[in-house]
Amino acid sequence: MGINASVGVGQGDDSYTVGANACQDAIDQLSEKNPDLLIVFSSVKYDQEKMLQGVRSVAPEAMLVGSSTSGEITTQGPLKDNSVVVMAIKSPEIKYFTGVGENIKVNPRAAGKEAADKVKAEAGPALKAFLMIPDVLAGNGADIVRGVLDSLGTHFPVVGGASGDDFAFKKTYQYLNDKVYSGAVVGLGLTGNFKIGIGVKHGWIPVGEPVTVTKSSGSVIHEIDGKPAIKIYEDYFGEEEAKVLRTETLAKLAITYPLGMKVAGSDELLIRDPITVDEHGSITCAAEIPEGSEIRLMVGSRDEAVKVAKAAALNAMEQLEGSAPKAVIIFNCIARNKLFGDKSGDEIKAIQEAIGNQVPLIGFYTYGEQAPLGGEVKNIEKCNSAFHNETVVICVLAD
Amino acid sequence: MDEKNGTERIKQLEELLKEQQQSARLLVRRDLELARANEKLQEFDEIKSNFISVVAHQLRTPLSGIKWTLNMLLNGDLGALNNDQKTFLMKSYESNNRMITLINDMLDTDRIQSGKMHYGFRYINIVDLLDNVLFEISPEAIKRNISIEFKRKLENLPQVYVDPETMRAALQNLLENAIKYTIESGKIVLDVEQVGDMLQISINDTGIGIPEDQKKKIFERFFRGRNAVKRETDGSGLGLYIAKTIVEKHGGTIWFESEENKGTTFYFTVPIKIEDIKKN
Numbered sequence: 254m255g256i257n258a259s260v261g262v263g264q265g266d267d268s269y270t271v272g273a274n275a276c277q278d279a280i281d282q283l284s285e286k287n288p289d290l291l292i293v294f295s296s297v298k299y300d301q302e303k304m305l306q307g308v309r310s311v312a313p314e315a316m317l318v319g320s321s322t323s324g325e326i327t328t329q330g331p332l333k334d335n336s337v338v339v340m341a342i343k344s345p346e347i348k349y350f351t352g353v354g355e356n357i358k359v360n361p362r363a364a365g366k367e368a369a370d371k372v373k374a375e376a377g378p379a380l381k382a383f384l385m386i387p388d389v390l391a392g393n394g395a396d397i398v399r400g401v402l403d404s405l406g407t408h409f410p411v412v413g414g415a416s417g418d419d420f421a422f423k424k425t426y427q428y429l430n431d432k433v434y435s436g437a438v439v440g441l442g443l444t445g446n447f448k449i450g451i452g453v454k455h456g457w458i459p460v461g462e463p464v465t466v467t468k469s470s471g472s473v474i475h476e477i478d479g480k481p482a483i484k485i486y487e488d489y490f491g492e493e494e495a496k497v498l499r500t501e502t503l504a505k506l507a508i509t510y511p512l513g514m515k516v517a518g519s520d521e522l523l524i525r526d527p528i529t530v531d532e533h534g535s536i537t538c539a540a541e542i543p544e545g546s547e548i549r550l551m552v553g554s555r556d557e558a559v560k561v562a563k564a565a566a567l568n569a570m571e572q573l574e575g576s577a578p579k580a581v582i583i584f585n586c587i588a589r590n591k592l593f594g595d596k597s598g599d600e601i602k603a604i605q606e607a608i609g610n611q612v613p614l615i616g617f618y619t620y621g622e623q624a625p626l627g628g629e630v631k632n633i634e635k636c637n638s639a640f641h642n643e644t645v646v647i648c649v650l651a652d
Numbered sequence: 653m654d655e656k657n658g659t660e661r662i663k664q665l666e667e668l669l670k671e672q673q674q675s676a677r678l679l680v681r682r683d684l685e686l687a688r689a690n691e692k693l694q695e696f697d698e699i700k701s702n703f704i705s706v707v708a709h710q711l712r713t714p715l716s717g718i719k720w721t722l723n724m725l726l727n728g729d730l731g732a733l734n735n736d737q738k739t740f741l742m743k744s745y746e747s748n749n750r751m752i753t754l755i756n757d758m759l760d761t762d763r764i765q766s767g768k769m770h771y772g773f774r775y776i777n778i779v780d781l782l783d784n785v786l787f788e789i790s791p792e793a794i795k796r797n798i799s800i801e802f803k804r805k806l807e808n809l810p811q812v813y814v815d816p817e818t819m820r821a822a823l824q825n826l827l828e829n830a831i832k833y834t835i836e837s838g839k840i841v842l843d844v845e846q847v848g849d850m851l852q853i854s855i856n857d858t859g860i861g862i863p864e865d866q867k868k869k870i871f872e873r874f875f876r877g878r879n880a881v882k883r884e885t886d887g888s889g890l891g892l893y894i895a896k897t898i899v900e901k902h903g904g905t906i907w908f909e910s911e912e913n914k915g916t917t918f919y920f921t922v923p924i925k926i927e928d929i930k931k932n
Binding site for chain 1 (some may be wrong): 669672673676677679680681683684687690691694697766767768770771772773774813903923
């Protein structure tokens with residue numbers, strides 16, 4: 254009797270009913286009807302409070318974590334219509350502990366630490382893995398991860414995805430049990446007898462020559478090679494597009510052309526998403542790019558993205574040492590969804606080729622991902638959890 | 653001399669770097685243009701899709717109304733009919749049914765293409781589903797004196813992991829084709845067997861077959877075999893496209909063997925329940 258997981262989907266107009274239907278659908282497929290844990294991902298189309306009440310009306314006892322998204326993913330692939338998706342998990346071998354850190358806007362690092370401290374206090378030294386759902390529209394994502402690691406230790410396997418809001422970049426939500434938060438980070442700790450495999454890859458390719466960040470503070474790049482940061486996009490995109498860059502959310506235009514910087518411990522450049530640009534041409538990213546960093550403009554290709562998604566899934570499977578996968582949680586960047594357009598299912602299909610298309614799968618399109626660099630979890634000394642962008646993070650659970 | 657060469661080399665490399673940077677800019681701009689064009693196409697596709705969906709739904713409602721009215725007339729609910737009246741009304745009824753089928757195929761195709769086909773996978777017994785579809789389509793087979801039989805007794809088959817609704821549509825399309833293209837008093841033989849971790853379902857008919865030079869196109873949308881068009885059998889050319897998409901969405905494959913004027917066998921596979929694979 255090991256991990257038993259199932260995934261339910263709810264679609265429609267009434268938030269409460271859609272939430273309840275999604276949860277009921279998941280529980281109907283579970284052999285025991287009282288799940289220990291619910292993972293809930295929802296479109297912001299739904300009234301978040303009512304949606305969550307709907308979910309809870311079906312399973313009031315289960316522990317619940319979740320997030321608003323920029324697109325939901327299930328075993329059947331990415332969903333084209335706004336949905337609520339619920340994964341229900343039952344296992345006598347796993348125990349769950351939760352915590353929330355608020356006020357990311359004031360101090361992201363403290364918020365990350367607060368969430369992890371709460372989990373650690375309850376779980377104790379047996380804590381095996383930490384899943385986080387932060388709001389990165391409120392503050393520097395890398396700082397939130399840093400805060401989590403301040404609590405859990407420098408080398409600790411952390412996975413997660415930053416909440417989305419259907420690509421509007423206005424307000425995102427995090428869920429913990431009966432409560433809907435915003436500007437917070439929700440943490441879930443796991444202890445017990447189970448295996449976890451983590452795959453992390455992006456597959457974006459650098460173009461053009463490297464440039465240097467000459468002035469930055471936190472997640473804001475002020476200058477690149479001594480010029481306003483936005484110049485890099487104006488230079489590559491040309492005059493026509495450059496005009497639009499200043500009038501619309503930068504993320505909507507530049508998300509498929511992120512910035513990449515070299516970091517130790519990963520054979521790929523670490524990606525940073527540009528989100529907004531101010532009147533001085535400073536770019537705010539989803540996480541920091543330290544001053545002095547050498548960065549490149551990155552481009553994506555569907556073929557490469559599919560290839561690395563499968564490779565990441567195979568990496569995750571290897572870490573299970575032969576055990577059968579029982580549940581898959583995917584945190585996939587919204588940029589990848591934009592890159593694929595209506596072919597976003599290809600990427601999930603490639604992942605399922607490695608894991609199996611009958612293994613219950615839940616995921617969402619995020620504004621940033623958290624995972625150990627290179628997916629390293631076995632050699633704990635080399636496990637350096639970081640904040641990623643434009644990356645697919647695959648987390649597989651097994652007995 | 654060496655110093656001069658070195659300076660020239662550096663100059664060349666600088667030129668090359670400049671050119672490379674220029675190429676990188678061009679690449680990004682082209683990529684951006686293509687991405688924008690693609691977004692536009694997707695918008696148009698969405699508009700087209702919505703249009704088809706609205707038109708098809710609007711057509712389906714009055715067609716259902718006509719079906720209901722014709723049914724009442726044919727049942728004699730509005731008074732007795734003479735034989736001629738019955739014959740002509742029956743023809744109208746069948747034509748109307750064909751239009752409903754065509755509209756449903758168009759809606760299914762649109763749902764497939766726009767990714768809106770919902771799959772709710774469950775473990776089921778495929779033979780139960782097959783029996784169910786057979787029950788529905790058997791009146792047409794009986795009418796044309798076509799026998800449908802199983803090659804062997806279907807026992808102890810493992811459960812399969814499918815979405816019953818769409819899998820039913822795939823089976824129905826394949827079986828309806830088999831009946832449609834089989835000559836009167838012909839025979840259809842069905843078989844289900846386990847092959848590795850899949851169940852293989854086959855539908856063999858003694859129909860008109862598929863012309864050799866058209867075999868490659870048979871799963872394309874709106875494609876209809878030359879001999880099928882000649883025989884004036886009705887069809888949208890969407891059934892096999894729908895069946896193939898559904899089977900592949902289940903992780904299975906579909907293929908056929910066919911000889912013109914002799915018959916066709918369609919095969920497709922569906923995944924077996926994981927626990928049952930281990931058992932066998």
